[in-house]
């Protein structure tokens with residue numbers, strides 16, 4: 001049988017890993033798919049051939065990616081350039097030319113996936129994107145196929161390795177935020193624009209995709225709430241620990257009676273949960289299904305070969321389905337395209353969580369009463385209060401409140417009122433809390 005011919009766009013961290021795996025494991029892969037997979041044409045401008053095992057097997061390397069998507073010999077395009085443009089134009093052109101596409105580009109899928117999938121469906125080709133979400137963890141495969149019997153209730157995931165690495169180093173070694181971020185960049189984990197990692201945008205892209213696959217709705221990144229980890233201080237990490245919690249940067253999506261919550265933010269979670277112990281650059285996704293209960297998926301969320309592992313698995317999937325009727329392939333968003341429903345995604349003000357609040361108050365009688373009155377007036381029930389020693393020479397004492405679940409709007413009002421009090425210094429720090437039960 002003719003070999004399957006691959007056009008590879010990008011020979012960076014993930015592209016290099018993809019070439020290495022296809023070379024090293026060629027025999028095993030051929031045993032799985034009964035076809036030889038060959039990279040016949042690649043496009044790259046800046047790459048280090050010495051770092052890529054098997055680069056000599058690529059028949060042709062161009063510096064123009066459009067030449068590769070126009071190559072009539074190529075059956076499958078692997079897009080590993082990243083970013084929105086020209087990635088979008090390249091992918092749409094590949095589809096127009098009748099080529100299947102494998103991509104690790106979560107930003108592209110989260111923002112333009114609806115248009116890309118519609119084009120692919122019209123042309124009868126597949127766009128596979130496992131490598132975009134949680135690196136080497138086969139979470140898309142698990143959700144679209146392994147959990148297909150279930151109604152998904154909620155998902156909570158640590159889906160950005162860089163952010164998790166920063167929070168872990170802050171907790172374990174008391175290191176500074178900026179210092180750890182620089183290290184993550186040097187290790188090749190961070191996005192080209194590292195604000196995507198620390199501001200939760202990258203996790204927001206991934207959550208948008210997971211949410212659509214969970215609930216069968218079009219991709220809506222613009223409705224995903226994202227909040228970064230930049231405001232987390234060493235003292236919050238410490239107090240959370242004293243109270244039996246860890247702070248993780250979570251992507252959470254949940255189906256409620258009023259609509260879908262779709263949010264990324266730092267979150268306190270009980271330290272006894274398995275996911276609370278996922279450290280460093282590792283990722284984990286916790287999925288709650290009505291039939292299966294909770295299932296947890298864990299693995300490397302970034303890095304060359306872990307991400308390339310997902311790219312190659314997608315290539316294998318596409319090769320296996322080459323001879324199948326497009327109607328019988330697994331739908332891009334898990335549900336049949338004409339069965340996707342426009343479920344309401346709730347604005348952040350309408351979502352409900354419990355909260356950790358830290359404020360600095362004058363240490364005198366009646367202060368706690370004033371704060372608790374404001375919380376009570378907003379319908380907020382207190383779960384625990386912790387008053388810490390003031391720092392030497394400081395006239396304010398840190399006070400920490402844990403609250404029960406309440407609508408975000410009520411909490412916003414309460415915080416605004418607390419910050420108005422003369423006895424409170426500066427802003428109130430708010431971190432949302434989830435029990436993940």
Ligand code: HSE
Pocket residue numbers: 132134135159160161162163189190191197202301302303
């Ligand atoms: N920058 C991403 C992360 C890479 O840190 O998780 C994988 O998507």
